[in-house]
Amino acid sequence: MQLFWDKKVETMKPSELAALQLKRLKKTVHAVQQVEFYRKQFSDAGISASVIKSLDDIQKLPFTKKQDLRDGYPFGFFAVPMRDIVRVHTTSGTTGKPTVVGYTRRDLDTWANLIARNMTMIGIGKDDIFQNMVNYGMFTGGLGFHYGAELIGMTVIPSATGNTRRQIEMIRDFGVTAIHCTPSYAMHLSEVAEEMGESLDSLKTGIFGAEPWSDTMRKTLENRLGVTAFDSYGLSELFGPGVAFECPERDGLHIWHDSYLVEIIDPATGERLPDGEQGELVVTPLVKEAMPLIRYRTGDVTMLMENGCLCGRGKKIARISGRSDDMLIIRGINVFPSQIEHVLLRIPEVGNQFMVYIDRINHLDEMTVEVEINRSYFSGELADLAKIQKKVVKELHDTLELRTTVKLMEPGSLPRFEGKAKRVIDRRGDI
Ligand code: ADP
Ligand code: ZN
Numbered sequence: 101m102q103l104f105w106d107k108k109v110e111t112m113k114p115s116e117l118a119a120l121q122l123k124r125l126k127k128t129v130h131a132v133q134q135v136e137f138y139r140k141q142f143s144d145a146g147i148s149a150s151v152i153k154s155l156d157d158i159q160k161l162p163f164t165k166k167q168d169l170r171d172g173y174p175f176g177f178f179a180v181p182m183r184d185i186v187r188v189h190t191t192s193g194t195t196g197k198p199t200v201v202g203y204t205r206r207d208l209d210t211w212a213n214l215i216a217r218n219m220t221m222i223g224i225g226k227d228d229i230f231q232n233m234v235n236y237g238m239f240t241g242g243l244g245f246h247y248g249a250e251l252i253g254m255t256v257i258p259s260a261t262g263n264t265r266r267q268i269e270m271i272r273d274f275g276v277t278a279i280h281c282t283p284s285y286a287m288h289l290s291e292v293a294e295e296m297g298e299s300l301d302s303l304k305t306g307i308f309g310a311e312p313w314s315d316t317m318r319k320t321l322e323n324r325l326g327v328t329a330f331d332s333y334g335l336s337e338l339f340g341p342g343v344a345f346e347c348p349e350r351d352g353l354h355i356w357h358d359s360y361l362v363e364i365i366d367p368a369t370g371e372r373l374p375d376g377e378q379g380e381l382v383v384t385p386l387v388k389e390a391m392p393l394i395r396y397r398t399g400d401v402t403m404l405m406e407n408g409c410l411c412g413r414g415k416k417i418a419r420i421s422g423r424s425d426d427m428l429i430i431r432g433i434n435v436f437p438s439q440i441e442h443v444l445l446r447i448p449e450v451g452n453q454f455m456v457y458i459d460r461i462n463h464l465d466e467m468t469v470e471v472e473i474n475r476s477y478f479s480g481e482l483a484d485l486a487k488i489q490k491k492v493v494k495e496l497h498d499t500l501e502l503r504t505t506v507k508l509m510e511p512g513s514l515p516r517f518e519g520k521a522k523r524v525i526d527r528r529g530d531i
Contacts, residue, residue: 109356109358110217110412110413110414111412111413111414112358117357117358117414118155120358121155121357121358121361121386122152122154122155124358124386124387125152125155125158125361125384125386126149126152127386128384128385128386128388128392128394129149129151129152129161129394130149131179131389131392132179132392132393132394133149134179134180135176135177135178135179135392136176137164137168137171137172137176137177138394141162142161145160145161145162147160147161155361158361158363158384158394158395159372161394161395162394162395163370163382163394163395163396163397164393164394164395164396164397165397166195166196166199166337166397166399169199169200169337170196170197170199172199173197173199173200174200175200175202177391177393178202178390178391179389179390179391179392180204180389180390184204184205184389184390185202185203185204185390186203186204186205186208187202187203187208187243188200188201188202188203189201189203189238189239189240189243189336189340190238190336191335191336191337192239192310192336192519192520194423194520195399195423195425198238199336199337201240201336201337201339201340201390201391202390202391203339203390203391204389204390206389207339207388207389207390208247210339210359210387210388211244211247211248211339211340211342212244212247212248212250212251213248213251214248214339214342214343214356214359215244215245215247215248215249215251215341215342216248216249216251216252217342217356218248218332218342218345219248219249219252219254219307220252221345221347221348221354221413222305222307222330222345222346222347222348223348224252224254224277224278224305225252225253225254226252226253226254227277228254228255228277228278228305229254229255229257229274229275229276229277229278229302230249230254230255230256230257230276230277230278230279230280231257231259231267231270231271231274231276231278231279231280232245232246232249232256232257232258232259232260232279232280233259233260233261233267233279233280233281233285233289234260234261234280234281234282234285234310234519235260235261235518235519236258236260239519240334240336240339240340240341241280241309241310241334241340241341242258242260244334244339244340244341244342245280245307245341246258248342254278257270257274257276261281261285261518261519262518264288264289264292265292265296267289268289268292268293268296268298268300271298271300271302271303272298272300272302275302276302276303277302277303277304277305278303278304278305278306278307279303279305279306279307279325279327280306280307280308280309280332281308282308282309282310282311282517282518282519282520282521283308283309283311283313283317283321284311284516284517284519284520284521285517285518285519286306286308286321286325286329287317287320287321287324287452287453288516288517288518289325290321290324290325291452291516293324293325294324299326300325300326301326303325303326303327304326304327304328305327305328305330306321306322306325306327306328306329306330307329307330307332308321308329308330308331308332309331309332309333309334309341310332310334310341310519310520311520311521312419312420312421312422312426312436312437312438313331313438313441314438314439314441314442314445315419315442316441316442316445316446317441317442317445318331319445320445320452328350330345330346330350331345331346331350331353331419332344332345332346333345333353333400333417333420335398335400337391337393337396337398338360338383338385338388338393338396338398339385339388343355343356343360343383344356344416344417347409347411347413348411349409349410349411351409351416352405352409352416352417352418352419353416353417353418353419354409354413354414354416355415355416355417357414357415358386358387359385359386359387360383360384360385360386361383361384361385361386362381362382362383362404362415362417363381363382363383363384363395364377364378364379364380364381364382364402364403364404365379365380365382365397366379366380367379367380367397367424373403375403375404375405375406375415376403376404376405376406377403378401378402378403378418378421379401379402379403380397380398380399380400380401380424381398381400381401381402381417381420382395382396382397382398383395383396383398384396399423399424399425400420400422400423400424401420401421401422401423401424401427401436402417402418402419402420402421403417403418404416404417405417405418421436421438422436422437422438426524428458428467428524428526429465430458430465430467430502431464431465431502433500433501433502435467435500435502437456437523437524439499439500440454440456440469440496440500441454441523442499443495443496443499443500444469444471444492444496446495447491447492447495448474448477449473449474449477449478449488449491449492450471450472450473450474450488450492450508451471451472451473451474451511452472453471453472453514453515453516454469454470454471454472454514454523455469455470455514455515455523455524455525456468456469456470456523456524456525457470457524457525457527458524458525458526458527458528459527459528460527460528465528466505467502467504467505468504468505468506468507469492469496469504469505469506469507470506470507470509470514471492471506471507471508471509471514472508472509472510472511472512472513472514473485473488473508473509473510473511474511475511485508488508489506489508492506492508493505493506
């Protein structure tokens with residue numbers, strides 16, 4: 101097994117790590133000069149690549165936004181000639197037109213190593229049989245995990261998405277020990293396994309990511325699938341998955357500081373925020389060749405945690421609460437869809453599937469939550485339904501401080517998702 105990363109970097113002394121970061125940052129700032137966008141941005145700001153003398157000098161550089169990448173569509177951000185690009189992926193396009201990302205041969209190795217590093221951290225390896233249940237096309241989660249898992253010698257089953265019954269048969273027949281998918285799909289998988297009467301006893305590890313999910317969802321998935329569940333975070337612009345990952349402590353995610361320079365900013369002012377304060381994650385990747393970026397605004401909301409980790413791998417980020425543009429502002433109150441999920445999953449009388457609709461009625465924002473009832477709590481009496489509905493309204497109100505309309509739905513009637521879920525439909529703009 102050839103591992104390309106230097107294991108020492110995980111437990112480096114802060115001064116050694118800072119020196120490595122600075123060396124790589126300087127290299128990155130030089131590399132981006134190959135990109136017209138950055139040449140212009142630097143010259144507009146009256147700065148040159150030599151402005152970086154210390155890590156703090158990064159604050160002198162402007163941010164790069166998703167819209168900039170959209171404007172550069174398709175290949176405007178590539179810093180190497182096209183003949184050195186060996187693969188192209190795109191973002192999922194969750195918030196608009198997908199953007200293109202490119203990789204050199206070396207980038208693909210670096211990326212596979214980052215994934216391998218994460219998987220090694222949670223103790224899976226050669227003896228594991230790994231079913232990768234995400235899209236294998238343009239989405240970075242498929243091939244990304246695939247090559248990382250192969251690198252550490254796992255037995256990889258590239259099952260991709262779809263045909264859930266077949267996926268479950270493979271888990272059973274092949275003795276799969278570890279799976280990777282979105283938490284939404286994991287939930288669906290558990291429902292179908294239950295219907296089929298399959299207990300999926302071989303499963304031990306679940307790696308879930310690509311969308312926000314709550315700790316209550318973690319408990320539900322762990323109970324239903326019999327796995328230990330780990331959160332995996334990444335975005336295509338920074339290679340894809342592998343950017344940050346939970347260690348066995350499962351209290352925040354390790355982001356690899358030798359490969360990614362992390363800042364948390366106030367999204368409104370761009371000011372840097374101290375550890376322990378929530379804001380937007382801004383990342384300067386330090387090891388990318390084909391598409392280096394400076395101070396990339398991920399749009400994702402998290403914070404740098406104040407305390408280091410018991411495992412000694414350095415500063416973590418908190419689990420992502422969502423994208424800053426996922427945050428709903430309803431009658432002036434901020435709500436993240438993950439908070440709604442958290443409340444609903446705690447109520448045994450309702451199932452795990454829900455949809456949220458936001459409308460503007462008579463100039464007022466109205467939130468409607470559709471949630472499936474849990475058949476085992478429903479006697480068939482109408483009075484029961486009213487009681488359950490009242491309970492859901494109250495629990496949502498207690499947490500969100502918001503009045504909602506709750507509609508109880510037949511089990512199995514709401515949509516299921518194979519990839520990233522889209523559970524919130526904001527119809528206010530349509531009016
Ligand atoms: P898109 O941004 O179009 O969805 P990607 O497929 O690159 O394209 O997805 C990256 C985004 O997915 C991240 O910026 C983040 O919003 C979300 N994401 C990925 N992993 C997680 C995670 N573990 N928790 C919360 N959100 C996540
Ligand atoms: Zn740790």
